[in-house]
Amino acid sequence: MKVLLTGATGLLGVHVAGELLRQGYDVKAVYRSFPRQMDKLPWFTEVEWVKAAITNRADLEKAVDDCQAVIHAAARTDPYPTDLAAYYDVNVGSTEHLLEIVRKKEGVRLVYVSTASVFRPGTLANPATEESPYAFNLMASGYIASKYEAQQRIAAAVQQGVDAVVVNPTFMLGPYDFKPSSGAVIRYVLQNRAVFYPGGGGKSFVDVRDAARATVNALRMGRTGESYLLASENIPYDRFFPLLAQLSGRKKSLFRMPVPLIQMAGGLGSFGERVFRRGFPMNRINATLVTQENYYSGEKARSELKMPASPVSRAIEEAMQWFGA
Secondary structure, three states: OEEEEEOOOOHHHHHHHHHHHHOOOEEEEEEOOOOOOHHHOOOHHHOEEEEOOOOOHHHHHHHHOOOOEEEEOOOOOOOOOOOOHHHHHHHHHHHHHHHHHHHOOOOOEEEEEOOHHHEOOEOOOOOEOOOOOEOHHHOOOHHHHHHHHHHHHHHHHHHOOOOEEEEEEOEEEOOOOOOOOOOHHHHHHHHOOEEEEEOOOEEEEEEHHHHHHHHHHHHHHOOOOOEEEEOOEEEEHHHHHHHHHHHHOOOOEEEEEOHHHHHHHHHHHHHHHHHHOOOOOOOHHHHHHHHOEEEEOOHHHHHHOOOOOOOHHHHHHHHHHHHOO
16 A cells, blocks of 8 residues: 655654555655755655645645555644744645545545644643543644644545544654754753753653554554544653753753743733734743643553553653764
């Protein structure tokens, strides 16, 4: 079986490509441009690379033509600007194109990579599940709003007979983060002796290779129309950043930033967005996201998609080695 993979140059995508090959699939991967050193990926030459724009329906139709399944992992993931329009074509429009294409082909399954953030996060004691309400209170984030909109398109298409499954990764860590994406926090700790981190909140983390395994397994094991949170360990920042410092093997000075200070900075950023009409890295919604509890349960994915539960510390260590620690 040949699988079309979008987003194959991103952190999850490169590992999904490797996992597909490991499980015996043929892989056709769409790319726009290659990050530096991408050709050093161990399985780079085993992938059929096709240059295409995911916002161009004709390009996607040509790419899907000889494939029997699609994994749509491509997305704009920048935390700013807050405007939904900035994300729409890439995150929603491309999904609409693929759904229209898949609808016309017999027997093609689509696995859509969304984000855990579309669900309202839970607490350490009661992490969110796939049954949790959607995070309408967080839709001021253009990224989250766009992923929610795309996930709703998937749900509607399933009602019309499309065979589609959704996976919702949490914060992924691991090697081969070429751009980098989530690995930026690891590189930040590696490159700075003074490390500032939020004085409240925390995240749900997962080894990107576990997330890739679950994503590929969704091709065979996922139930049509279902969503699967790809979550492993829920870790407060008060534990996560000291862990990063410890695993770096270097002396670090850690400083907790008061939540009110971060929220004040977010308010100023939002004011700047309105005045200067451009995005700011720290704005009101991002201040909320980095200081709240963002905890999720991956029990459903472990049960139905056989997602492993590797220690996040191992993913951090291997990411640090890859970044040149």
